[in-house]
Amino acid sequence: MKITRREMGVGLGLAMLFGPMLGNVARERVAFAGPSKTAKRLFLFFTPNGTIPNRYWPQGSGTSFSFAPGSITEPLAAIKSDLVMCKGIDFKGFDNHEPGMHGMLTGDPNAGAFGGASVDQYIAKKLPVASRFRSIELGVLTDPWGAQTQTRMDYAGPGMFMNPQQDPQAAFKRLFGDLVGGGADAGGAVDALAARRKSVLDFLKTDIGSMRSKLGANERRKMDDHLAAIRSVEQSLFPMGGGGSPASCGTPTAPGAADPNAQASFPAIGKAQMDLAVLAMQCNLAPVVSLQWSHTVSPVVFSWLGLTGGHHDLSHAQNDDFVKAERWYAEQFAYVVGQMKQRGLLADSLVVWVKELADSSLHNAVSVPFVMAGNAGGALQTGRLIDFGGASHHKLLASIAQGMGVDASPLGADADGLPGLFT
Amino acid sequence: MRIVATTRAFALCLVASAAVGYACAPSDSSHLGYKNDAPDPAADGGTAPVVPAGMSDRRIRRLTRDEYASTLKDLLSTQKDYGASIPVDQVVHDFDGNADVLEVDALFADQARQNAEDIAAAFDLNQVGCNASQGVDCAKAFVKSFGARALRRPVTGDEVDRYATLYTSVGTFDAGVRTIVQAMLQSTGFLYRTELGVETKDGFDLTPYEIASELSYLFWRTMPDAELTQHAASGDLAKPEIVAAQVARLLASPRANAMLDAFVDQWLYVGQLGQAQKDAATYPSFNEGVRTDMVGEAHAFFENVARDPQGSLSTLLTATYSYVTPSLAQFYGVQPGQGGGTFARTEMGADRGGILTLGSVLAFEATPIAANPVRRGKLVRVRLLCQDMPPPPPGVAAKIPPLDPKAPNRPKFTQHDADPSCAGCHKLLDPIGFGFERFDGVGRLLPGTIDTTGEIKGSPTSDTTFDGVRDLETKLAASTDVRACFVRQWVRFGLGVSDTESAAGEVTRLAKLFTDGGATIGALLTAMTQAPYIFRRDKETIPSP
Numbered sequence: 001m002k003i004t005r006r007e008m009g010v011g012l013g014l015a016m017l018f019g020p021m022l023g024n025v026a027r028e029r030v031a032f033a034g035p036s037k038t039a040k041r042l043f044l045f046f047t048p049n050g051t052i053p054n055r056y057w058p059q060g061s062g063t064s065f066s067f068a069p070g071s072i073t074e075p076l077a078a079i080k081s082d083l084v085m086c087k088g089i090d091f092k093g094f095d096n097h098e099p100g101m102h103g104m105l106t107g108d109p110n111a112g113a114f115g116g117a118s119v120d121q122y123i124a125k126k127l128p129v130a131s132r133f134r135s136i137e138l139g140v141l142t143d144p145w146g147a148q149t150q151t152r153m154d155y156a157g158p159g160m161f162m163n164p165q166q167d168p169q170a171a172f173k174r175l176f177g178d179l180v181g182g183g184a185d186a187g188g189a190v191d192a193l194a195a196r197r198k199s200v201l202d203f204l205k206t207d208i209g210s211m212r213s214k215l216g217a218n219e220r221r222k223m224d225d226h227l228a229a230i231r232s233v234e235q236s237l238f239p240m241g242g243g244g245s246p247a248s249c250g251t252p253t254a255p256g257a258a259d260p261n262a263q264a265s266f267p268a269i270g271k272a273q274m275d276l277a278v279l280a281m282q283c284n285l286a287p288v289v290s291l292q293w294s295h296t297v298s299p300v301v302f303s304w305l306g307l308t309g310g311h312h313d314l315s316h317a318q319n320d321d322f323v324k325a326e327r328w329y330a331e332q333f334a335y336v337v338g339q340m341k342q343r344g345l346l347a348d349s350l351v352v353w354v355k356e357l358a359d360s361s362l363h364n365a366v367s368v369p370f371v372m373a374g375n376a377g378g379a380l381q382t383g384r385l386i387d388f389g390g391a392s393h394h395k396l397l398a399s400i401a402q403g404m405g406v407d408a409s410p411l412g413a414d415a416d417g418l419p420g421l422f423t
Numbered sequence: 424m425r426i427v428a429t430t431r432a433f434a435l436c437l438v439a440s441a442a443v444g445y446a447c448a449p450s451d452s453s454h455l456g457y458k459n460d461a462p463d464p465a466a467d468g469g470t471a472p473v474v475p476a477g478m479s480d481r482r483i484r485r486l487t488r489d490e491y492a493s494t495l496k497d498l499l500s501t502q503k504d505y506g507a508s509i510p511v512d513q514v515v516h517d518f519d520g521n522a523d524v525l526e527v528d529a530l531f532a533d534q535a536r537q538n539a540e541d542i543a544a545a546f547d548l549n550q551v552g553c554n555a556s557q558g559v560d561c562a563k564a565f566v567k568s569f570g571a572r573a574l575r576r577p578v579t580g581d582e583v584d585r586y587a588t589l590y591t592s593v594g595t596f597d598a599g600v601r602t603i604v605q606a607m608l609q610s611t612g613f614l615y616r617t618e619l620g621v622e623t624k625d626g627f628d629l630t631p632y633e634i635a636s637e638l639s640y641l642f643w644r645t646m647p648d649a650e651l652t653q654h655a656a657s658g659d660l661a662k663p664e665i666v667a668a669q670v671a672r673l674l675a676s677p678r679a680n681a682m683l684d685a686f687v688d689q690w691l692y693v694g695q696l697g698q699a700q701k702d703a704a705t706y707p708s709f710n711e712g713v714r715t716d717m718v719g720e721a722h723a724f725f726e727n728v729a730r731d732p733q734g735s736l737s738t739l740l741t742a743t744y745s746y747v748t749p750s751l752a753q754f755y756g757v758q759p760g761q762g763g764g765t766f767a768r769t770e771m772g773a774d775r776g777g778i779l780t781l782g783s784v785l786a787f788e789a790t791p792i793a794a795n796p797v798r799r800g801k802l803v804r805v806r807l808l809c810q811d812m813p814p815p816p817p818g819v820a821a822k823i824p825p826l827d828p829k830a831p832n833r834p835k836f837t838q839h840d841a842d843p844s845c846a847g848c849h850k851l852l853d854p855i856g857f858g859f860e861r862f863d864g865v866g867r868l869l870p871g872t873i874d875t876t877g878e879i880k881g882s883p884t885s886d887t888t889f890d891g892v893r894d895l896e897t898k899l900a901a902s903t904d905v906r907a908c909f910v911r912q913w914v915r916f917g918l919g920v921s922d923t924e925s926a927a928g929e930v931t932r933l934a935k936l937f938t939d940g941g942a943t944i945g946a947l948l949t950a951m952t953q954a955p956y957i958f959r960r961d962k963e964t965i966p967s968p
Binding site: 137143144145146147148156159160161162163165167170173174177192195196197199200203204206207208210211213214215216217218219220221222223225226228229230232233236261263299300301303308309310313 | 473474476480481482483485507508510511512513514515517519526527528529530531532533534536537540581585586589592593594598601602605606609610611612615617619695697698699700702703704705790791792963964965966
């Protein structure tokens with residue numbers, strides 16, 4: 001679909017069309033001991049229920065390693081030169097499903113390492129506001145159990161989930177609706193709709209303040225959080241700092257209809273969400289994007305592979321069916337990295353495939369599988385397998401922050417990150 | 424979305440603790456639950472801590488996703504589901520209405536904006552009742568009439584002025600009216616219901632409109648209808664006897680099915696049966712029709728017991744009948760029901776009866792290829808006894824033995840008894856689940872001689888041995904623990920409160936009224952709606968802005 005001036009301008013504000021592109025926005029950084037070159041964007045990719053260590057890790061080390069035939073990570077062979085297999089990174093002081101899900105990105109399920117926020121949100125808040133969204137969270141079948149610590153990995157703060165959107169059509173409308181004329185304009189002029197949106201946002205801010213004044217101290221946090229949400233909406237509609245570069249987006253295509261709650265739709269929904277994530281990055285809609293497949297203790301049955309057991313049950317049996325399911329996830333990771341490369345996004349991106357457990361049967365967190373991809377703007381030399389020998393995963397979180405040019409000082413002794421990861 | 428409490432992972436996997444001698448201490452919610460519910464304020468860097476509201480505290484409640492969607496359906500007389508794009512609610516104890524955690528986050532706000540814009544753009548201006556020639560006076564009249572329904576109360580003078588200013592800023596009549604709709608459907612008055620009241624000498628009296636919303640959202644999960652609104656307008660809803668009469672009307676209405684179905688969906692996970700995958704080779708007769716009918720059966724059974732003047736917790740557990748379709752009757756191997764309706768009442772035979780033998784419950788608490796005594800034991804432990812199981816300690820080794828779907832489960836799980844590190848927790852789960860061995864992974868009766876003896880251990884006052892689910896249900900029906908737990912689940916579900924000490928006190932008070940009322944569900948719902956928190960709140964200092 002052709003993007004016209006009229007459609008593109010709705011609510012986004014015309015200034016952004018001529019504004020600076022995200023990559024040109026000067027970042028004011030605190031001096032820190034990070035790499036001299038950094039990534040422009042972070043993409044987190046989660047799959048659940050741990051792995052079978054001896055069928056996961058490639059053989060070899062450094063630049064000399066290979067994926068065994070039939071192993072879980074063999075599908076990554078196609079993108080071997082674009083990734084770093086990060087072995088020997090442990091969660092310290094916690095393991096198992098729910099703590100793993102909660103602590104994987106926050107650093108710790110109890111105390112947290114970034115005051116309760118997950119590393120992606122910590123980074124998103126530190127970066128200058130330069131795009132429509134600080135971050136975008138997409139999910140695949142993340143909602144059937146409701147929002148709870150087992151089903152959420154991204155946290156705005158202690159106990160505050162960043163809910164992923166698991167419906168690609170709704171996500172598409174949110175991210176690209178105005179660009180392709182899917183907005184709510186009922187015939188009025190573009191500028192008029194933008195003006196109405198501005199008026200309504202101002203009205204809502206007053207309205208929230210009015211409600212807040214009627215509340216006791218304990219309930220006021222609800223209005224404070226609501227106001228912050230309205231400010232996020234405002235930024236997405238009337239972005240300060242440029243707001244991305246729709247001109248580089250290509251042609252957004254709306255995902256087809258599929259029930260996001262149906263397990264049979266899992267591959268189709270997943271494909272749509274991966275494509276949306278890549279497109280969102282290509283359009284510079286947010287510096288931080290995450291894609292969460294299901295959640296810990298995931299019961300998804302990979303019926304499209306002919307499997308009959310639920311993913312979590314298989315993860316305990318650690319049988320060939322589990323390997324098949326895990327290989328399928330590896331294929332998805334290879335696909336999305338391939339798409340990023342094809343669109344020229346990989347060189348200045350940092351991509352991390354994260355998991356919440358190491359050995360799926362032992363429920364432990366010793367050498368949790370982490371894979372990085374992308375060159376992080378030149379900081380990350382790929383095509384390697386590195387064994388960090390039992391390093392705390394706080395070092396990994398520090399490296400992720402550093403790779404995005406963000407100081408990781410809350411991590412204290414681990415703030416320097418993983419040794420030898422970045423150049 | 425904020426976290427108050429957690430957890431359901433544990434029994435979904437078979438866990439054997441490597442920490443020898445690990446003692447499993449289930450937490451009785453009435454003693455410990457509230458501690459789990461209170462996040463550490465010190466950890467809440469920068470933003471205000473979540474202190475769960477007590478029973479008598481003034482508060483606001485964001486509409487749940489379901490409530491938001493059904494309110495828009497009623498307000499706009501549409502069948503469109505505007506909840507589909509709204510993020511799913513945070514669940515606390517697997518219930519969706521906890522007011523302490525329901526907030527408007529960035530995704531919610533943006534999707535509500537999108538919905539409001541879509542609705543405004545399509546809004547039929549003929550509904551406005553006046554036109555451009557009356558200008559801002561028409562806009563104000565519309566704000567009052569549409570707002571009275573959207574906000575579930577009269578619009579204040581200050582609000583009318585603010586909406587009029589918004590209208591005027593837009594320029595044209597049509598766009599101005601649409602902008603009013605667009606703003607109102609994102610406003611706090613629409614997205615939240617208030618339990619704030621009007622200040623009196625010694626506290627706050629909730630307004631009749633607030634009471635109307637409490638009742639309506641509790642019983643119908645949507646905005647008040649005309650009759651409730653009328654009683655709010657006349658002010659007589661502040662009288663307990665008027666509330667009682669309205670409660671009887673609301674419960675008798677088919678519209679209360681929304682509430683009754685939601686309770687059983689969330690209490691016993693009936694609503695999640697759609698997510699329970701079943702292996703077609705192992706269970707060829709378990710088709711989508713059976714699955715749908717099982718959910719319908721659970722709803723019909725619960726609705727009928729709840730509306731039966733004699734329908735009690737005991738009835739739920741020990742009824743010999745259920746409500747089935749002809750094809751579900753065939754699946755179970757019972758006679759089709761007599762009488763009208765899609766789901767007709769029928770006797771379920773010697774081995775089946777009571778809510779724990781519903782196909783929906785049995786099939787959900789199983790794997791895709793087999794029954795699972797751990798899951799079934801945990802259901803009883805957590806949902807009927809309100810004993811939350813702790814997560815396994817660090818360093819567990821959890822190997823699931825290969826499962827033969829044809830073989831009984833008991834021998835496979837005896838490893839838990841043999842290993843002392845397993846036994847700590849599994850003695851609390853497996854022996855209850857073994858009582859379900861007559862039922863396979865999709866809720867059918869298995870033939871032949873099957874050991875269905877079981878045991879409840881480690882409960883406050885309900886320890887017992889039993890043989891088969893019906894015997895278990897009879898014993899659970901006599902348990903004061905189960906009665907208190909049932910009340911607690913309704914307090915969580917219906918009142919949207921966390922497990923605070925004041926909530927625990929209210930559970931104790933209601934449990935007595937419940938028992939005195941013959942433990943009928945009607946008695947419980949009546950007691951809940953005659954309670955002080957329906958009518959008033961404690962004194963509180965409102966800080967200056």
